[in-house]
Amino acid sequence: MQIRSAEFKCSNTRTEKLPPPVLPEYAFIGRSNVGKSSLINMLTNKKGLAKTSQTPGKTQLINHFLINENWYIVDLPGYGYAKVSRKSREEWERFIRYYLKNRENLQCVFVLIDSRLEPQKADLDFCFWLGEHGIPFVLTFTKADKQSKVKTLQNVNGFKKAFLEYFEEVPQYFITSSENQEGRDDVLAFINEVNGRFEIS
Ligand SMILES: Nc1nc2c(ncn2[C@@H]2O[C@H](COP(=O)(O)OP(=O)(O)OP(=O)(O)O)[C@@H](O)[C@H]2O)c(=O)[nH]1
Numbered sequence: 001m002q003i004r005s006a007e008f009k010c011s012n013t014r015t016e017k018l019p020p021p022v023l024p025e026y027a028f029i030g031r032s033n034v035g036k037s038s039l040i041n042m043l044t045n046k047k048g049l050a051k052t053s054q055t056p057g058k059t060q061l062i063n064h065f066l067i068n069e070n071w072y073i074v075d076l077p078g079y080g081y082a083k084v085s086r087k088s089r090e091e092w093e094r095f096i097r098y099y100l101k102n103r104e105n106l107q108c109v110f111v112l113i114d115s116r117l118e119p120q121k122a123d124l125d126f127c128f129w130l131g132e133h134g135i136p137f138v139l140t141f142t143k144a145d146k147q148s149k150v151k152t153l154q155n156v157n158g159f160k161k162a163f164l165e166y167f168e169e170v171p172q173y174f175i176t177s178s179e180n181q182e183g184r185d186d187v188l189a190f191i192n193e194v195n196g197r198f199e200i201s
């Protein structure tokens, strides 16, 4: 898929104000600092589109980006950000979970996982929650440029193994780097295919 246009549409803290659910939508989520915003910029080839930062917890809202005028990427705030208060974390959780469970045009959730780490409980728990609620998701391992291919595959395999202790099969996954565009074509081809099946409910 060629990216012809990518524009920021809106930021929301309330689900009532989201764009009308008439276009296919893909949500990007993962632990804080995992590289969500960077991945969105890499996929769209637009450096400053989603705000990136060295400080975890930068993305605090539901941000909608309209791509090629016919589908949305949504940048969600990172989970597991230790520095926010318990109360605001709980509010965040309620809000995001409500969005994920109720957004009718949501086609797939991209769960971003840092390829440098061994399986993390927060990531596994979040995947289980998605599975329990029947929300389609794929895994996206990020920052693959930061280490050797062998090390990346070791961590991917570790994650798969942890995953299979609870699930019957491993979901589709991508290995990506926002630094060198690894995985870009595969992710966009996947989205293109799903877009082709979209029907307004
Ligand atoms: N080397 C390398 N660095 C990356 C990659 N992706 C992200 N980073 C760096 O990781 C840091 C966090 O990236 P962001 O894209 O802001 O992460 P985020 O998940 O959107 O973070 P929050 O919105 O704060 O939750 C930044 O310093 C990025 O430059 C990657 O693929 N390779």
Ligand SMILES: [Mg+2]
Residues within 6 Å of the ligand: 036, 037, 038, 051, 052, 058, 059, 075
């Ligand atoms: Mg971000």
